[in-house]
Structure formats: C-alpha cells, structure tokens
Amino acid sequence: GRPLLFIAGPCVIESEELIRETSLRLADMAHKRGWQIVFKSSFDKANRTSFNSYRGPGLERGMEILARVREETGLPITTDIHEPQQAAPAAKVCKILQVPAFLARQTDLVHAIALAARDNDGIVNIKKPQFIAAEDIIHAVNKCREAGANNVLLTDRGTMFGYGRLVNDMTCIPTMQAMGCPVCIDATHSVQRPGGSTTGGNRGMVPFVARAAVAAGADAVFMETHPDPDKAKSDGPNQVRLSEIEKIFEQLSRVRELITEFNAAAS
Amino acid sequence: GRPLLFIAGPCVIESEELIRETSLRLADMAHKRGWQIVFKSSFDKANRTSFNSYRGPGLERGMEILARVREETGLPITTDIHEPQQAAPAAKVCKILQVPAFLARQTDLVHAIALAARDNDGIVNIKKPQFIAAEDIIHAVNKCREAGANNVLLTDRGTMFGYGRLVNDMTCIPTMQAMGCPVCIDATHSVQRPGGSTTGGNRGMVPFVARAAVAAGADAVFMETHPDPDKAKSDGPNQVRLSEIEKIFEQLSRVRELITEFNAAAS
Amino acid sequence: GRPLLFIAGPCVIESEELIRETSLRLADMAHKRGWQIVFKSSFDKANRTSFNSYRGPGLERGMEILARVREETGLPITTDIHEPQQAAPAAKVCKILQVPAFLARQTDLVHAIALAARDNDGIVNIKKPQFIAAEDIIHAVNKCREAGANNVLLTDRGTMFGYGRLVNDMTCIPTMQAMGCPVCIDATHSVQRPGGSTTGGNRGMVPFVARAAVAAGADAVFMETHPDPDKAKSDGPNQVRLSEIEKIFEQLSRVRELITEFNAAAS
C-alpha cells in the first residue's frame, strides 16, 4: 500500500554540472509532488562495449559528488557496485546499493554488498540477470539474508529474448514479490537493444513498459534521465529526456494509486 | 478513447447447458455494468494434443448453439475458424471471426475469413502467432485489407520463450496499434505452459498479465471462463472461474479509464 | 547403419523446365554415387508472406509434373500437404508425405496424411514446429501411429530463437530418435531469417548446420536447391546452388560413414 518509489538520474556521472542539474530538478519534483525519489548515477561503467568508452569519475570522486547531491537535495542516493571492496565506502553515501545484473551470481560481491547494507541500515537492490528466471533470484536473496541484510529490493531489467533483444516477463513481478521483496521495474535497460558497436535502445517504449509493470504490481520504477539524452555518454538511446519525466512519473503514480486501491479491497 | 472490449466465454462448447449458463451470466454483467462483452466459444478444437481429446460439436451444431446465445442474450458472438469453407457460415452468426495463431500464415484461410467479414460487416481478429514478431503481423493485416476487410483486431496471445513457455512482450501492443488496428490481450492463452501430455497453465497470472496489457494500452481483453475450470474439457488450467470474472473486468475497466484519461490529455 | 537419405529439389515447382533440369541432375548423382535421393518440390506455397507472392501450379498440375519426374528419373518423390483432402491424391505419386511445421498440430491434417501413407505404403515426414520442444512431437507421432502409419520421419527445421531467427538444437536429434523414428535435418529452412517484407536466409551456413546434424546422428538431410537461387521464386536466400550440392552431399556421406562406424563399434 505504499506509494511508488522512483529511482532516477543520469546513467553515469558525466560531470558535476550534469549531476547538479538533474538532481535539483528531481528534488524539486519530489518536494512539490510528495514523491519518493532516489537519485541514481554510476561512478564507473565497468562493462562498456569498447575499451575506450567513457567510464566515469571512479569510486572516490564519484562518492564526493553523490554525497554533495545528498546534502544539497536531501534525496537518498543509489549507485551500482562492481567489486567487493567498493561496497563499504559506497554504503557511507548510498541508501541503496545495486548489484549489477551481470554480476548477481558472484558470491563475493553479493556478500560484500549485503554486509555493507546491513552495517549502514541500507537496502540491497539486486538486478535480476538477463539470463535467469525470476524463480532463481531466490539464491541471491538468500545470500543477502544469510549475511544479515534483510532489506532486499529486486529489479527486473528484462530477460534475453534471442539475440540483441530483451523482453519483460510481467509474471516476474508477482513471482519475485512472493519472495518477500518489493520489486522494481528498470524501464531504461529493459528497452536496450544489445549488440552492434554500441548498445542501442528504444526510448519510446519506456512509458509503456513502466505502466505495464506498475499495473502488474511493481513497487518501484527505475528510469534513467538526462537533459539531452542524444548527447549522453552512455545509454543515450534509452534514457528519458529530463523535461518529460515529471509527466511520466505522474501517470505512474496514478496507476499505482489504483492498484493500491485494488489491493486494499482484496485484503 | 473507447471503453474496453471484453471477449469471454468457455474455451469450447462442451454442452448447451454450459454455454447457456456462462452467456447469461456474462450478459447480465454487460447490461448491469454497461460493458461491451463479446461471447466466445469454439465449435472445434482442431489442434488438441491427443487424437482422442474432446473437440467440440462441430460447425453446424456449434453455430446453432451460438446463434441461440446471440438471440437470447443480445451479446455479439465470436469463434475461431480452422478451414476456409467454415468462414462464410460462421460469419452469419459471429460478429468477430478469429484466425487461430498457428494458422495466421495460411493465405487461403486468412483470405476466406477476410471475405466473410467484409460481406457481413464483421471484424477479423488475427491472433499473432507465437513464433513471429509483432512487426511481422502486418503481412496478415495486408492480406485482409487487400480482400476488403478493414476492421482488423490484432491479439497478443504470447510469444514462445524457450520450450514450454510463453511471454507477453508488452511493446507488441503499441507496435501493432501503429498498424491502425486495435489490440487485444489474450490473457488466457498467454499463461499456457505448452508441452507434456496435456497443455498446462497458470491461471493465477491471468489478472497480472491483463492489467499490465491494459495499462500498456490494450483495447480489448480476451479471457476464457468456466464455472468450474478444473473440470473443463480444454484449457482448464488457465481458464478463470466464472464467479471471479466480474471483479477482474471491473478492475480492468478502471485501468482503462485511467489510460483513456492520459491519452485524452496527450492529444 | 543405413546410408544417409537426401531430400532435395527446388522449393516450389516454378516450371516444368526447372523441375526437369534439377531432377535429372539429382538422378544422375544418385545413380553415379549410389546415393538415396528423394526429389522434393512444392505444388503450393500456402503460407507466403504476401497475398500476391507466387504459390505454385496447384495440386493437380503439380502431381502430373512430379509423376513425370518419378517416371523419367526413378527418384522417389516427396511434397508438402496443406489440406486433408490433398493427402490421398498426393500419396499416389509421393513416397514421403510432408506435414508442414506450422500445421503439425492440426489433427485432421495429420490424420489424413497418416491414412494416405498407410494405404500407399508411404512415409509421413513431420516437420517439428518452430514453436515446440522435440519431446512434444511425440503427440503428432502418436496421431500417425493410431491411424496405422508406422513409418514416420521427423524433421528439425529449427526452433524460434527470439524474433526473426531460428536455431538448431542438436540435442533434438537423439531426443526424437528415441521415439523410434529416423530424424532429418532441414538445413535450408533452419537458416531462414523470418521477418521483414520477404523471408531472408543465410545460405552460407547450410553446410555447417548439415554437417553438425549428421555428426549428431541425423539419418536424413533435406536441402533445397536451385540452378540459380538468387532468381528463385521462393526461399532464394537459403537454397543451395545446384552446381554445389554434389560436393556437399559427398562430405555429408563421409561424415555419415564415420558415425555409422562409431555406432557399429558401440553395439
């Protein structure tokens, strides 16, 4: 029965200026509309297609920038962790620690993130790998719980469908909720078109996927946003234009209210 | 901006009694709630797993029974057509003529159904085969249009996802609507689990899939229903209990109203 | 321990001249090399992408042409059947009656083909639909056996892998052989790239797929061939040039001999 949680921000920390512009805008929305928004941006893109692609400012500088966002805007922060030793320092700044989909089977990483979340009253957000069934994410959830981290959010970012395409199986949402975890839809990465020299995407489908997932019961929505996505240094084709995000979030909130009403009537 | 169209009824004409019970109940809902409901039941299940499975009463007797439903309840009728010569007689009774998913590539069948729809002011409902992309259903739509049938409804009944499982790609909905056709979600067959000695299914997922699709913009919902699904002669595991369908339809109507409001604001 | 069976010919009967040229060439190979070759060509392409695509000469004229091939070359004949009433006339000419993949779930068609095969000492060749697991073809096999047709050949023509692409699961071969049926690899249709305004394909992959399947134990190879595939009226992108087929068949025969030797040593 809780309102929707939004996780939003630019894919990667391209510059302090970009982070400031987007976080202030999102904070403004959060205050004005009473929305729960968590600010997300990556300090390192560890799995770019090419060795020479832009990766980000790195852990230390990234955390400085994100800590400033937290102070200036009051928004909680989240970022993705790629190596076990990054978990503890990131947990000082981030309320939610994200396990990347490709790495969600790596025991040491999941364990380190779970310990850092436990010690900092944080939340682990496990992205369901593109290559496993919803049922099987329970093993990563259990690794967290065994480490004492009980606040686990599960995210659907799509499942591989043949080569070069992902699909969102909406039945994943109730399946993962049955594990006792809230579920997030990552509408940005779900519309990626992996393959070729740079990963493509289909930004126009983001609102459809997000609305469908919220109607199917999703508790949170992850959506990357950029003032000028076509100039973004990563995931440009699937980030939503910052000027359009408020309207999308408003519609999703309305769908959420309806689903909450249905669920209240059922119980 | 139109209200949702519901297509509902038992999978197959098991008996006149079953058809009468379900159609009266659905007609009662339609009148009381102001819903558009089309009554669906099959006169022949032409692709059962086993040679000895129950198939239905056949074309002639089936049409008699369905014509009586139309007279008694006022509900429009739909059924699925398996051979070209069945199209014209069925079109005398049925407002919507359904092209089965497995057969949607068969030119003669699509052509015959299109001609029968054209001549009887009817609608062709093409089920997107489980094995083609939404983009590629345009060829079946064109075959209808070339035959003079301009009222074409497109239905997503899931796409094969590995062996023994289907998935609904919600991006199919806007993709097929871009062809100028309304789109229906077949929530019943989408949750089938094909394979094994009888086709299984997961009835519990039907409301989630239907709500997601309506939120993604679907114009119609196809849902098979039976007073006692566990005793149904076909598709038992995925038919919805008749006593539960009114509540599901009500929720879907509410989601539809919200989406209609969003679309009105956008235009 | 039997030598490989080859099924070859142009996709569709484009003209008597084409059929004569290809069948004489194949017969020449069969006699010279001692190969078992069955001549295949379709009298009707019943599921073309477009309504206006070339379909073939039809049943009656098609059977005349194929009967002449049989007389002139001595090659056994096969063709694909799309409607139940076509089975009996086709069985007068064809040793092998092919059930198309899209239609392999249609009970009446499978039944009619099985009866025609039984009555004419023929063989039913069921193409495993692109949308079912190898395990599940047993139901179509049982429909044949229940009708008294005991000579059933099963063909793998690929399984849908996402949108627009097929994959050959080589484990299908032993799985289907375990049903007591010999298994054929359709190397032509397996490399189709369905989707778009005409079905594409990747002819260059045909020999790799065929060799892999024969090494995995396939008993027969289906390969469409045309003197000038780029001018073919159907399946041009995946038919093999007639001038190249002898070398491919020779290599496949050599692989077969090796596998036969392995199997003999094992028993």
Place this chain on the structure above:
Amino acid sequence: GRPLLFIAGPCVIESEELIRETSLRLADMAHKRGWQIVFKSSFDKANRTSFNSYRGPGLERGMEILARVREETGLPITTDIHEPQQAAPAAKVCKILQVPAFLARQTDLVHAIALAARDNDGIVNIKKPQFIAAEDIIHAVNKCREAGANNVLLTDRGTMFGYGRLVNDMTCIPTMQAMGCPVCIDATHSVQRPGGSTTGGNRGMVPFVARAAVAAGADAVFMETHPDPDKAKSDGPNQVRLSEIEKIFEQLSRVRELITEFNAAAS
C-alpha cells in the same frame, strides 16, 4: 588443419588426490595417442548457487597444485580467473587463461587477463556469455588485442534459450572463426540445466554436442571429467566419467581429421 585441442579435467580442485588421478590419466592418453590435452580445473567457483557450496582451495593453494600437475605430467594448464589481480599469478602456471562467461563484459578483468597473457606468452580463452550473440564477442576480442594479447580462443558454452535451458547455435562457430580466432566447444556447460536449488545437466548429450561442433569446424573441445561424476562437488550432472573420455576423444579426433581433409580440399 591442426589437430583438435582438448581442454579437460575436473570442474573444481576438490583435492590433490583427485587432481593427480585425473591429470595422470589424461597425460597418459595424451602421450599414448598423440593428443593435445590441456589440463583444466578451477581454484575457486565464484558463482555457486548457494553461499555454502564448496568453492575450491583458492588462488595460492590452487596454483601450487596446478603447477605440480604441469611438472609431473607435462600437460599445459588452464584455469578461470574471476578478479583482475588473479591474472598475473595464474599466468605463471597457466598457458591458457579463461575469462568466465558471466564476466566477459567486465573491462578490467578482460584487460588484466589480456596483459597477463601477453607478458607470459599465453592464450586468452573468452567464454561467449550465454546472453550475447556470437557477432558481439568481437568487442571482448578487441579489448584483448588492444592490450597486446593476440592469441585469443573463443568458447561457445551455450546461449540461454528461455528459462533454465541452453542451446548451442552451431552457426556461432564459423561466425567467431571469422574474427581470426580458433573456436572451442564447451560441451560440459552447454548441457547445463540452470535453475532450481542446484544446477542440473544432461551428461548423455555431451558427445552429441561435441561431435556436432567438431563437424561444424570447432578447433577445440572443452569437457569436464571426473572419476565419479555423481559424487563431484560441482557440475556433477554434466561432467563425463573419466573412464569414458578416451573413447569420446578418439571419435572427435576422427571427425576432426575428416573436416581437416575437407578444408584442405577446399583450399
């Protein structure tokens, strides 16, 4: 035109005794039959389903054990690397450094392995992730080449096919060879059935998959083996019994000879 390369050994270093038994047996085969065999075993299973599963002896102890195998048997060694800092120490012992499939998109890991291979005259073996097309492995190959590692082997270990199942697309083999790299078939992990509380598998399919791949042109075969697979601490259901591996390798060598002969005739 080179003979097949075999990569074999128990999945994980369970004990020195197991490693000694299997490596001596494989070395004996290599000497007696003139086969190229590389000994493989993992020092750490970093992505087990459960936190409490057996993981292995770790890097340091693992390298001691593998160094002893190299000295005692003369077999070249390979193992899989999970963290960048493991690459350099492993390269002192291992001729081939394996990039795990789940991690093949992690730039830092690929880079560290490539540098270690370059500095030790070694080979990088990149396992194609289960979630990417063969075409797209070029990006990982390029990351290696940019780091100065020019000996890159590419391995197909199957591609996700729906949930809980993998398939080998044999057209991957020529596609990856076109990148200038030899290609290996990992017949062990290709027959995994991921999902459930422990990963399952289908050992009986290993020889079929391996034969098919070698016939399609694969240059190397990866096959895990254990004296008593049902008691193995990892991947038991898909490891081959040590007593059966010689016969399988012999058959694969025969298939390879035939393909080499075909290729020689073609050039």
